[in-house]
Amino acid sequence: MREEFESRVSWPFECLRCLHVWEEPYVVRHLADGHGGTVEVWSKHGLPVQPPWSGPCCPACGSSRLTSFPPGYLDRHPELAAADPLPPARVPSLPVEPVTRPAARVPLPRRLLIATGVPVLAFVGYEVYRYLLLPAMTHH
Missing domain, CATH: 1.20.5 (Single alpha-helices involved in coiled-coils or other helix-helix interfaces)
Incomplete structure (x- = not known):
């Protein structure tokens, strides 16, 4: 494969649990495979990662229930990025009960x-x- 071109994309997300809005920067390398096909390689901070639509988690609460906006959406709507209704420390969490397992099989x-x-x-x-x-x- 040989590299054709590289682009930088900022992908905006919103958590459906805590309503936290943020952007994650990605670098997309568009490669040609030599047989007429193309491949996209996504990376963050120099490391290859899955594309943004393949299941990131919220940095505030850890939920995987997210929605994404088109790239550049928050640049056109800055009020969404500034309106963070719950800071990460105030996100309510459910009590977790410890799992007890029997010592021996009955x-x-x-x-x-x-x-x-x-x-x-x-x-x-x-x-x-x-x-x-x-x-x-x-x-x-």
Whole structure:
């Protein structure tokens, strides 16, 4: 691949959880593959990254429920970037309860295994008899 050209794009986002609005700068390298196709390589701070539409997270609350605006949208609407309704420290969070796991696996009671296993075994046995053995016995 050989490099054709490079462009700088500032991609605006809004978090749908905390309504935080911000922009992320990207560098897009447009490459030709030598077979008539083109490839875009997105990077931030010199490192290759996924394109902006492939699931970034909010820097204020960590939510992945985002919406994006067209590049340059916040330049035409500066009131959106200045209107940050909740600062990151005031974002309400849900209490998290610790997950407790049993130390050892508790075996199922034998009665439960017998109550479910016997009907399944009877059904499978009947189906085998009906489809394999019964036709063989009727066609001598």
